[in-house]
Amino acid sequence: MVTRTRFDDSECPVARSVDAIGDWWSLLIVRDAFDGSRRFGEFQRSLGVAKNILAARLRTLVAGGVLESVPASDGSAYREYVLTPKGKALFPVIVALRQWGEQNFFAPGEPHSQLVDRQKGHRLRALEVLSEDGRRLNPDDTTVHKISTQ
Amino acid sequence: MVTRTRFDDSECPVARSVDAIGDWWSLLIVRDAFDGSRRFGEFQRSLGVAKNILAARLRTLVAGGVLESVPASDGSAYREYVLTPKGKALFPVIVALRQWGEQNFFAPGEPHSQLVDRQKGHRLRALEVLSEDGRRLNPDDTTVHKISTQ
DNA sequence: CTTCTTGGTAGCATGTTGCAACCGTCGTGA
DNA sequence: TCACGACGGTTGCAACATGCTACCAAGAAG
Numbered sequence: 001m002v003t004r005t006r007f008d009d010s011e012c013p014v015a016r017s018v019d020a021i022g023d024w025w026s027l028l029i030v031r032d033a034f035d036g037s038r039r040f041g042e043f044q045r046s047l048g049v050a051k052n053i054l055a056a057r058l059r060t061l062v063a064g065g066v067l068e069s070v071p072a073s074d075g076s077a078y079r080e081y082v083l084t085p086k087g088k089a090l091f092p093v094i095v096a097l098r099q100w101g102e103q104n105f106f107a108p109g110e111p112h113s114q115l116v117d118r119q120k121g122h123r124l125r126a127l128e129v130l131s132e133d134g135r136r137l138n139p140d141d142t143t144v145h146k147i148s149t150q
Numbered sequence: 151m152v153t154r155t156r157f158d159d160s161e162c163p164v165a166r167s168v169d170a171i172g173d174w175w176s177l178l179i180v181r182d183a184f185d186g187s188r189r190f191g192e193f194q195r196s197l198g199v200a201k202n203i204l205a206a207r208l209r210t211l212v213a214g215g216v217l218e219s220v221p222a223s224d225g226s227a228y229r230e231y232v233l234t235p236k237g238k239a240l241f242p243v244i245v246a247l248r249q250w251g252e253q254n255f256f257a258p259g260e261p262h263s264q265l266v267d268r269q270k271g272h273r274l275r276a277l278e279v280l281s282e283d284g285r286r287l288n289p290d291d292t293t294v295h296k297i298s299t300q
Numbered sequence: 301c302t303t304c305t306t307g308g309t310a311g312c313a314t315g316t317t318g319c320a321a322c323c324g325t326c327g328t329g330a
Numbered sequence: 331t332c333a334c335g336a337c338g339g340t341t342g343c344a345a346c347a348t349g350c351t352a353c354c355a356a357g358a359a360g
Contacts, residue, residue: 012263013251014181014244020255024168031164035294040338050318055339065254077326078337083289086254091289092246092277094164100243101163104215104236105170113162114295117281124287125280127242132272139233139241142274144185145264190307200349205308227357228306 011147017093020064025049026057030066030087031094038073038080066090096127161297167243170214175199176207180216180237181244188223188230216240246277 021027025047032046044054058081061067066087072078083090098115106112116123129137171177175197182196194204208231211217216237222228233240248265256262266273279287 011261012181013248013255015178015251016255017247017251018174018177020251023174027168028165031162034289041336044338050320051339052319052341053317076337088289089250089253092279093243093250095279096242096246096277097167098163100239101165101167101170103239105163105166111161111297113297115292116295117285117287118291118293119285120281120283122282124292125282125284127246127277127279129242129245129277130275131267131270132275133270134275135267135269137267137274139184139238141268142265143268145266147261147263191305194307200351201308202310202350203348226306 020066022057022060022064025053026061026066027094027097029054029057029061030083030090033067033081033083033087034091034094038082039078040081043081061087092127095124099124099126170216171240172207172210172214175203176211176216177244177247179204179207179211180233180240183217183231183233183237184241184244188232189228190231193231211237242277245274249274249276 021030028047029043032043037043037046040054040058043049043058044051047054049057058067058069062069062081065084067081068084068087069079070082072080095115102112114123129142131137131141135141171180178197179193182193187193187196190204190208193199193208194201197204199207208217208219212219212231215234217231218234218237219229220232222230245265252262264273279292281287281291285291
């Protein structure tokens with residue numbers, strides 16, 4: 001984990017997000033949560049991560065309000081980890097990473113898992129960064145105002 | 151750093167992306183690159199990261215094709231690190247993280263750096279995940295097909 | 301020529317990760 | 331109701347990665 005107090009640039013929302021998620025394992029946990037995983041064992045089998053690491057990450061994610069620990073939905077006495085609204089708001093982040101991976105790390109036609117529209121079974125549209133009035137923006141079309149009072 | 155060979159679920163584009171970026175420092179380096187940083191010293195001052203770590207991350211990012219090491223644009227003999235097209239394609243990822251951070255980790259009115267449309271100076275529109283036919287999709291409206299031949 | 305800046309590397313203390321072993325609770329079949 | 335396996339962890343330890351400081355070589359400035 002990145003040492004937390006090193007971020008003196010913490011007025012940057014990207015840095016705070018990165019800090020809140022914690023590490024890459026946590027992001028893959030969130031991905032699996034979007035994918036339907038709920039139980040400790042499900043995450044563990046899916047990720048192959050050591051149990052102590054997984055336990056620590058789940059604690060961090062719960063403490064950070066990304067996941068919530070709730071009684072199991074199947075009536076058993078075990079607990080489940082589900083996304084909070086804040087966690088669900090990470091959806092565009094996961095989708096963006098997925099699309100970047102698809103476009104850059106797979107040969108044409110190479111099989112990979114795919115996120116589809118449940119209703120029609122189609123692929124998703126590529127994410128677009130838009131201006132307030134709807135123009136499509138490239139990185140060069142934007143600039144960062146260092147500090148702003150919202 | 152997450153042990154690389156642990157990803158037996160590497161058919162997932164999210165996992166490959168995560169693996170390619172390497173760690174959180176690398177993502178903040180990329181953020182700074184979008185923000186205009188080009189020189190070793192610029193990244194170092196901005197991030198406050200140890201120089202050996204920064205040097206290692208820059209090597210990794212160059213090796214991964216996210217950054218490119220080019221002769222300095224100001225005519226000096228030093229090198230600069232600039233985003234490749236693949237690196238620029240991370241733009242939606244950074245924007246998504248930024249928007250998530252803005253919405254979840256700042257009190258209303260709390261000052262923070264802000265990404266704006268260079269032409270008009272306006273804030274950006276929130277990213278939306280859309281279906282192929284343009285419907286707005288929430289996490290629950292999508293599902294993952296485990297393997298697909300594109 | 302000297303001094304500062306840039307862009308690193310080397311060594312070492314510390315923190316984090318991964319692995320394996322262990323353990324209490326829960327569920328379930330007999 | 332009892333045994334046995336699955337679930338959901340915790341603990342201890344070895345290995346590795348990180349961060350800090352010191353150091354250094356080459357380039358720029360004067």
